Amino acid sequence: MFTNIQQYQAALEDFTTSCQDTVIHYLHKIEANKHLNAFTYVYADEALQRARMLDENRKAGAPPKKLHGVVIAIKDVICYKDHPVTAASKILHGFKSLYNSTAVQRLVDEDAIIIGSCNCDEFAMGSSNENSAYGKVLNALDTSKVPGGSSGGSAVAVQAGLCMASLGSDTGGSVRQPADFCGIIGLKPSYGRISRHGLLAYASSFDQIGIFGNSIPDIALLLSVMSGADDYDSTAIQESSRSYEITDSSKKYNIAYFREAVQHPSLDAEISNAILLLIDELRKEGHQVTEMNFDLLDYVVPAYYVLTTAEASSNLSRYDGIRYGHQTKESISDLTDFYKQTRSEGFGREVQRRIMLGTFVLSSGYYDAYFSKAQQVRRLLVNKTAAVFAEFDALIMPTSPATAFGFGDKSDDPVTMYLADIFTVFANLTGIPGISLPLFKHSNGMPFGIQVMTKKTDELTLLEISELLLKKHKTDQPVTI
Numbered sequence: 001m002f003t004n005i006q007q008y009q010a011a012l013e014d015f016t017t018s019c020q021d022t023v024i025h026y027l028h029k030i031e032a033n034k035h036l037n038a039f040t041y042v043y044a045d046e047a048l049q050r051a052r053m054l055d056e057n058r059k060a061g062a063p064p065k066k067l068h069g070v071v072i073a074i075k076d077v078i079c080y081k082d083h084p085v086t087a088a089s090k091i092l093h094g095f096k097s098l099y100n101s102t103a104v105q106r107l108v109d110e111d112a113i114i115i116g117s118c119n120c121d122e123f124a125m126g127s128s129n130e131n132s133a134y135g136k137v138l139n140a141l142d143t144s145k146v147p148g149g150s151s152g153g154s155a156v157a158v159q160a161g162l163c164m165a166s167l168g169s170d171t172g173g174s175v176r177q178p179a180d181f182c183g184i185i186g187l188k189p190s191y192g193r194i195s196r197h198g199l200l201a202y203a204s205s206f207d208q209i210g211i212f213g214n215s216i217p218d219i220a221l222l223l224s225v226m227s228g229a230d231d232y233d234s235t236a237i238q239e240s241s242r243s244y245e246i247t248d249s250s251k252k253y254n255i256a257y258f259r260e261a262v263q264h265p266s267l268d269a270e271i272s273n274a275i276l277l278l279i280d281e282l283r284k285e286g287h288q289v290t291e292m293n294f295d296l297l298d299y300v301v302p303a304y305y306v307l308t309t310a311e312a313s314s315n316l317s318r319y320d321g322i323r324y325g326h327q328t329k330e331s332i333s334d335l336t337d338f339y340k341q342t343r344s345e346g347f348g349r350e351v352q353r354r355i356m357l358g359t360f361v362l363s364s365g366y367y368d369a370y371f372s373k374a375q376q377v378r379r380l381l382v383n384k385t386a387a388v389f390a391e392f393d394a395l396i397m398p399t400s401p402a403t404a405f406g407f408g409d410k411s412d413d414p415v416t417m418y419l420a421d422i423f424t425v426f427a428n429l430t431g432i433p434g435i436s437l438p439l440f441k442h443s444n445g446m447p448f449g450i451q452v453m454t455k456k457t458d459e460l461t462l463l464e465i466s467e468l469l470l471k472k473h474k475t476d477q478p479v480t481i
Contacts, residue, residue, distance in 0.1 A: 002481055004215045005070055005164060012058065012069055019051035019058075019069035019113065026071050026115055030162050036138045038156040040076045041084050042116040047071070050113050066225055067112035073157045073166040076117040077124055078209065079198035080104050087200050088132040089122045091346030092325045101198020102233065103167065103209050103226045110225050115163055119153030122348045123316065124169050124202045126150045127177060127420055130411050131350040139182060141446065145404040148178030151210070155182040158212045164481040165213040165222055171202050172304055173399075173424025175210030176436035176451060181404035183438040183447030185466070187211045187219050190456045191431035192237040194223070195230035201315040203308035204235075206428045214481060216467040219435075220244035223459060237457060244460050246467050252286045253465055256392040258294035261423060266401040271448055274440045275398060278450065281472070290392070296384065297422065299377050304425040305418055306361050306374035312351075313358030319346065353414065378429050385430040389455035394465050396452055398423045399436040403446035423451060432456045435466050439473040 002008040011017045027044050054069050074080060077087045079097035086092040104114065121131040129137040129152025137152040139145040140160040147156045151168025155178035158166050168175040170188035179186025187210055194209045201207060209226070213219045221244075228241035257279065262272055279289045321327040321342030328341040347355070361370040388395060401420055410417045427434035434453040441447055450469070454462040 004481065005067075005218045005221060008070070008164070008481065009064065009068060013064070019054045020048060022069065022071060023047045023051040023113060023115065026163055029160070030116070033140070033160050033162060036140055036143070036156050036160060037119055037135055038137055038153040038160065038162060039073070039116045040086065040088065040119050040134050040153070043083065043114060047113050047115045054111055054113070065109075065111040066221065067107060067110040070112045071115050071164045072107060072112050072222075073116050073118050073154060073163040074104060074114060075120050075151050075154045075166070075168045077120060077169050077200040078104060078117075078167055079200075080114060080117070084117065085200065086133070087123045088120050088134055089346065089348065089351065090133045090326050091319045091321075091343070093133070095325050097198070099198065102195035102230045104198065106226050106228075107222075118151070118157050118166060118168075120168075121150035121152070121174075122351050123200065123312070124150040124171055124174055124207075125312070125350050125354055127173070127417055128405075128407075128411065129153065129178070130407065131348055133348065136407060139404055141183065142404070144406055145446065146181065146407055148181035148400075148404065150174040151212070152178050154212055155179055155184060155186065158182075158184050158214065161481065165211060165218055168210050168212060169199055169202075170208050170210040170428065171206045171308060172421050172428050175212065176424050176434055177400050177421070179212060179436040179438070180399035180449050181446070183449075185213050185216065185219055185438065186436045187223065188427060188434045189223060189227070189459055190237065190433045191428075192233075192235050193433070193457070193459065194226045195228075195233040195236045197230055197232035201311075203311035204315060205311060206304075206308055208428070216246055216463050216470060218481075220246060220463050239457075244463055246463055249464070251464075252288070253393045254288045254290075254391070255282065255394045255396055255465075256290050256292050256388055257396045258297065259291050260294050260297045261397045264297070264401070264422070266419065266422065267398055268402045268442075270442055271398055271402070271440075274448075275396070275450060278439070278469075279396075292388070294384070296377070296381060300381065300425050300429060301419055301422050303374040303377040303381075304421065304429055305357070306370050307378065309354045309358035310362050310371055311358070312354050313362060316347075316351070316355055319343065321346070350414070381426065381429050382431075385432060385455075393461055394452055394454050396450055397426070399449055399451040400424070403442045403444060403448050427453055430456075433459050433462050435462055437466055437469055439469060
């Protein structure tokens with residue numbers, strides 16, 4: 001196969017391969033790896049039909065579009081017209097989307113092939129992909145380990161070579177953390193860079209569609225196609241779509257890192273040492289890397305969970321069993337009791353927990369003590385971030401405190417699970433772009449990487465630094481798509 005989309009499309013132009021053969025290849029791989037449980041739905045017949053149509057168009061001399069024949073999987077929280085979208089929840093069992101999300105529409109308009117929808121934590125709430133109505137997703141590198149969450153299925157689909165790239169969603173690290181656990185690249189763009197129209201909402205001021213891939217040029221291509229203003233999303237950045245062409249320059253960067261992050265007691269010693277060695281290497285190569293104090297790190301997780309659960313409490317109130325989705329079969333005459341029974345049956349334990357937390361922090365008597373305080377912390381973080389990027393090009397941080405953990409290791413302790421998001425929620429609270437890069441391998445055999453962040457809307461610098469870091473740690477065996 002091929003190591004990137006550009007090579008694949010060159011082969012299509014030379015007629016040394018075809019879209020149909022490529023789709024057949026991926027369908028066979030999906031079938032052979034069904035045990036990983038990465039997909040909730042596979043659109044085999046439709047994908048083959050679209051591949052044949054693209055092959056015919058190419059033979060007829062039609063100019064290829066940007067994503068001609070590129071095989072992409074989407075997380076089961078992203079709307080694809082006339083296809084199931086369930087958020088891996090019983091509450092939406094059997095529901096099909098009535099429209100395309102803006103992100104999917106832009107992919108399809110550029111001749112991408114959507115091969116299926118990927119498993120995830122229910123309503124994107126989780127860090128391990130153990131909270132799905134379809135069952136857990138397995139990490140292809142070690143099936144006893146979690147793939148990360150919530151976008152675990154999308155990450156494993158790329159990790160196991162079941163598609164060329166995939167879409168996830170990132171509310172507090174749900175693209176970057178599974179990318180870290182699976183040894184692939186995971187990008188969370190700036191808030192608003194990709195329209196949220198058609199993304200099932202968890203926490204609207206945090207949610208962002210993200211991208212999984214095996215190369216920075218592939219990530220950049222998908223970002224370029226999906227980004228841009230959208231009349232359906234007032235929070236979308238009001239810029240036209242732009243190119244994110246990566247130049248191979250000798251530019252030296254001014255990079256910061258937080259001492260409290262690299263020396264945090266929760267951080268695995270090997271991960272900390274690897275990051276410190278990388279910092280030394282960057283300095284030797286002429287980059288300026290500066291240690292900074294950041295006294296707000298231990299506040300980011302509490303602020304994040306207060307605000308996101310509050311927004312979830314509001315957003316998920318629409319799932320009541322009246323208009324669509326699951327409806328209790330019990331005979332109940334009282335409307336309030338009907339709502340309670342339907343939602344108790346339809347929502348899983350973690351979703352119920354977060355709805356209850358959100359309802360609590362929004363309740364009278366607690367609103368000022370929790371929600372207002374969390375908003376104040378968020379404002380302090382935004383101001384601090386602006387000050388950092390007024391001086392530095394980028395910020396580096398661990399992606400996760402540890403490598404992929406075993407199934408069940410944290411599922412009975414939600415607080416421990418929440419605290420593991422300490423390094424990723426910062427980018428969501430502040431709206432800046434972040435990426436997880438697979439640079440290292442732990443002595444336990446599992447991959448881990450580093451997280452890079454830049455100022456809001458500066459994805460180009462983020463991608464250029466990412467390409468530089470990946471070339472420094474280039475593996476001997478290129479990943480095929």
